[in-house]
Amino acid sequence: MKIIVLVKHVPDAQFDRHLTGEGYTTDRDESILSELDEYALEAALQLAEARGGAKAGNQVIALSMGPSGAVNAIKKALQIGATEGVHLTDDALAGSDAAATSLALAAAIRHLGSDAPVDLVLTGMASTDGETSLVPAQLAERLDLPQVTFASSLEVDGGRLTARRDADTSSETVEAPLPAVVSVTDQINEPRYPNFKGIIAAKRKSITTLSLADIGVDPAQVGHAGSWTSVLSAEERPPRTAGTIITDEGDAGIKLVDFLAAQKLL
Amino acid sequence: MAKVLVYIDNPGTSLKKSSLELLTLGRALGETAVALNGKLHDDVAAAFAEYGVGTVLLPSAEDLDDFLVAPKAAYLAAAAGQAGADIVLLDNSPEGKEIAARAGIRLNAGVITDVVAVDADGTAHKSVLAGSYNTACKAGTAVSVLTVKANNVVPEPAAAPAALETVTVEVPAVSAAARITAREQKVASGRPDLTDARIVVAGGRGLDGDFGPVEELADALGAAVGASRAATDAGWISHDAQVGQTGKTVSPQLYISAGISGAIQQKAGMQTAKVIVAVNKDAESPVFEIADFGIVGDLFDVLPQATAEIKKRKG
Numbered sequence: 001m002k003i004i005v006l007v008k009h010v011p012d013a014q015f016d017r018h019l020t021g022e023g024y025t026t027d028r029d030e031s032i033l034s035e036l037d038e039y040a041l042e043a044a045l046q047l048a049e050a051r052g053g054a055k056a057g058n059q060v061i062a063l064s065m066g067p068s069g070a071v072n073a074i075k076k077a078l079q080i081g082a083t084e085g086v087h088l089t090d091d092a093l094a095g096s097d098a099a100a101t102s103l104a105l106a107a108a109i110r111h112l113g114s115d116a117p118v119d120l121v122l123t124g125m126a127s128t129d130g131e132t133s134l135v136p137a138q139l140a141e142r143l144d145l146p147q148v149t150f151a152s153s154l155e156v157d158g159g160r161l162t163a164r165r166d167a168d169t170s171s172e173t174v175e176a177p178l179p180a181v182v183s184v185t186d187q188i189n190e191p192r193y194p195n196f197k198g199i200i201a202a203k204r205k206s207i208t209t210l211s212l213a214d215i216g217v218d219p220a221q222v223g224h225a226g227s228w229t230s231v232l233s234a235e236e237r238p239p240r241t242a243g244t245i246i247t248d249e250g251d252a253g254i255k256l257v258d259f260l261a262a263q264k265l266l
Numbered sequence: 267m268a269k270v271l272v273y274i275d276n277p278g279t280s281l282k283k284s285s286l287e288l289l290t291l292g293r294a295l296g297e298t299a300v301a302l303n304g305k306l307h308d309d310v311a312a313a314f315a316e317y318g319v320g321t322v323l324l325p326s327a328e329d330l331d332d333f334l335v336a337p338k339a340a341y342l343a344a345a346a347g348q349a350g351a352d353i354v355l356l357d358n359s360p361e362g363k364e365i366a367a368r369a370g371i372r373l374n375a376g377v378i379t380d381v382v383a384v385d386a387d388g389t390a391h392k393s394v395l396a397g398s399y400n401t402a403c404k405a406g407t408a409v410s411v412l413t414v415k416a417n418n419v420v421p422e423p424a425a426a427p428a429a430l431e432t433v434t435v436e437v438p439a440v441s442a443a444a445r446i447t448a449r450e451q452k453v454a455s456g457r458p459d460l461t462d463a464r465i466v467v468a469g470g471r472g473l474d475g476d477f478g479p480v481e482e483l484a485d486a487l488g489a490a491v492g493a494s495r496a497a498t499d500a501g502w503i504s505h506d507a508q509v510g511q512t513g514k515t516v517s518p519q520l521y522i523s524a525g526i527s528g529a530i531q532q533k534a535g536m537q538t539a540k541v542i543v544a545v546n547k548d549a550e551s552p553v554f555e556i557a558d559f560g561i562v563g564d565l566f567d568v569l570p571q572a573t574a575e576i577k578k579r580k581g
Contacts, residue, residue, distance in 0.1 A: 017395045024401065036512065098377065099370060128511060129395065132379045133360065137335060137367035146444040147335055149364060163444075167360070168459070168506050170451050174334055176444035186512045187505055228376030232389065232402040240537060240556040247549070248563025253571025256543065257579065259559045263541055265465070265520045266487075266576065 001051055001119045001156070002059045003044040004109055005082065009066055009073035010034040010129040017129070023095040023224050024234040026129050033073040036124030038080070038191035039184050043154055044122050045081045046189065054083045061086055061112060065093060065104055071207065078202035079194035085207035086112065092212055092219035097227035098130070102138035104222050107215040109143060120161075123183045125150055136183040146176035152187040268296030268388070271351035272319075273342050273365065276304035276331070281313050284462065286421035288355045288414060289317040293424060295353055295384060299323060301345035301435070303330050303338060311430055318424030320431065323349060327437040335361065336443035339368030345435045346373055351409060353388060358413040359461075366411045376405025382418045396511065396534035416462040417517070460490040460507065465520045466539070468492030468509055470532070472525020472546060472565055475502050479569035480524055486576040492516065492536075494526045510535035524565045528553025545569065 009031040011017040018027045041062070048058035062077035064070040065088040074085035088108045096104065109121060121143075126133040133149075140147030148154075151163035151174075161180055165172045166187070194202075212219050220226055244259075246252060260266050270292040274285050281289075292298035299321040300314055306322060314322055323345045330337045342365055346354050354369065356362040363379050370377035383391040389404045390412050405411070460466065467489045469480035477491070484491045492509040493502070509516055511534040521539035526532055528544065528551055536542070537556060544557035545565045554560040561568055 017398060019395070019399055019401075026395070098367065102371070131394075132377075133363055134367040134370075134377060134379065137339075137364040138371050140336070140442075141339070141368040141371040144442050146442045147364070147368075148444045149334070150360060162447075166505070168452070169454070170449050172446050172450075173448040174444045175447050176442075180444065228370070228374070228407045229378055229403055229405045232404055234394075234399050234401040236399055237393070237397060237538075240542070242555050243558035243560065245549075245554055245557070245560035245562065248561055248568055250567075251571075252545075252561045252563050253568045253573075254575050256545075256559070256561060256568065256572045257575040259543070260520070260576075261579070263520075265541065266579065 001047060002061070002116055003047060003120045003122060004061045004063050004112060004118055005037070005041050005044045005077065006105065006121065006123040007037045007041065007062050007064045007073045007077050008034045008127050009064065009070045010127055019234045024231040025095055031069050031072065033076040034124060034128045036126060036128055036186060037073070039186050039188055040122040040124045041077055041080055041082060042189045042191040043184050044120070045192070047120070047156055059083050063088065063105070063108060063112070065089070065101065065108070067094070074207055075202060076194070078205045078207070079198045080192060081198060082205075084205055086210060087207055088210045088215070090212040090219070092223045095224035095227060096222050097229045098132055098134035098138060099229075100222040100227045102135050102142055104212070104215070104217055105135070106139055106142035107217045108210060109139070111210065111215045117179065119178045120156070121145070121179070121181045123181070125183050125185045136181055140181040143181065146180040148174055148176055148180055149183040151182055151184045154182060154184065154188065268352045269350050270296045270298045270353045270355060271301055271346050271349050272298055273301045273354065273356045273362070274303070275338070275361070277302070277307070277310050278304070279307045279309055281310055283421060284357050284416040286313075286317065287416060287419040288357065289314070289319060290421050291384060291414060291419045292355055293318050295386065295388075299349045299351070301342055301349070303341065306432065315427045315430045316423045318428045320428045321349065322430060322432045323435045324432055325437045326434050330437070332446055333440070333443040334446060335364045335368060336440045337437060339365045339372065340440050341435060341437045343369040343372035344438055346409060348433070348435055354409065354411045356411070356413045358415045363413050366413050370411045373409045373411065374407055375409035375411045376407045377411045378403050378405060379413045381412045381414045384412060384414070393538060396515075397538040417464070457484060458488070458490045460492055460509070461514055461516060463490035463516070463518055465489035465522075466492045466509070466516050466518045466536070467522045467524065468494065468526060468536070469497055469524045470494035470526030471496040473497060473502065475500070477503050479566060479573070483522065483569050483573045486573045494532045523553050523557070524569060526553060527551045528556065
């Protein structure tokens, strides 16, 4: 199988995150592989391994769009087990919204499928920074491929996939022919960690760099200029401050209810 | 005046509160029409008229529910074209966002999700990075597609009801769509929906497998039940209940956190709650840094005592 996994480098949510510069984009100085993308990568590796892995010609391509720092997300994916990396990078991409991002990624995916067709595009359920979940659906629309999003299980058999989706009020079984765009939830598997062998092996794996010219995208269609939405202003919310803290002396439950009553929350 | 199209999916026999909120918001922005998927029940038609909706668009096809997102998005885009809509409004559910995502591509329209307010000129307000920033965003395109979070508008009928007409929209053929081959309804809990609830009571590792005290307090308050990732990963409660970065984001009037340390992953999902109450044995828990009212104590004592007291006061 030829699987493309989309990986994104995002600011580490363990630290304070900031919007900076023209267009209020996220500051990626301390960036990591988006945690939710690890589930997509694991799903891809399991599918490839079940078919004999890289030795049998199965490809798991980690594709990331972004400035130089995005390479870190690709390297991490290679250490975990992706067979090759592709870095789509171009100054004109800065500030792309979901529509512009999906346009560029769709062109990159078509480019990567020009020698041998891509069977599956796998993504996480959302990025941990923008959190809009728009890109997988927009990719499916642009590539005219079946969309199977929020999959909590995924099986591929003879050119067809079956997935399970768990929503709040119902669970669905979904079927689609390949190729397809699939986003997976954090319930689908337990992602592996890179081991020493993986880290060493990653040094020998190739990362291909693609520019907009390589994939035939007009720079005016992406970035701040080509985006259909823009951020006009951003204000940091004042951090929450601690209120009253009491230690239970046998009547804290009553005091809790007193507090709710005083706040008119009962 | 702007033309606004509100997408409503399978309302059944009555409109949800979130749908009424969209209709109220739509009316504030311009002239509203509805793109409906599913049957138009008489009571729903009456509610549309009451909320000032002049036109209801209905799809030519009845099988949109058999496929995932794609044909619904194709229908909505066609409906927006037919209605000449400037602004398209949807709910902020995962499906609402994905229909918006794809309809946006079809309409060459900017899509903004997680919207909490919309100005008269179409500027949308939302909070980002787990509630740490408030931003104003705008689509520079002729049509804007906005998905609006629940509980940010007070539903209000129109001053004068509209005369309702229905129009059929030809659904464009979609070649590539995933088919839904089976659907199992989950057993309804009878509690409010976690994402929209006014009050949420959430439990974590400190519950040690027993969600009883959290559920009983939630029921006394008419609240939804939430959980930390530790609790859902341990299998103590369904994954649907998870509040946090990889779960749901909630902004209720009141969030009661019990036995949750309040690490960043949990904080990301609840720090925009109006009032936060925390109960935890460990006085050093980070949750106390953001709680309006904190109790250092054993939740197995505090929660049942509070539940009993609420029941007593409510009679």
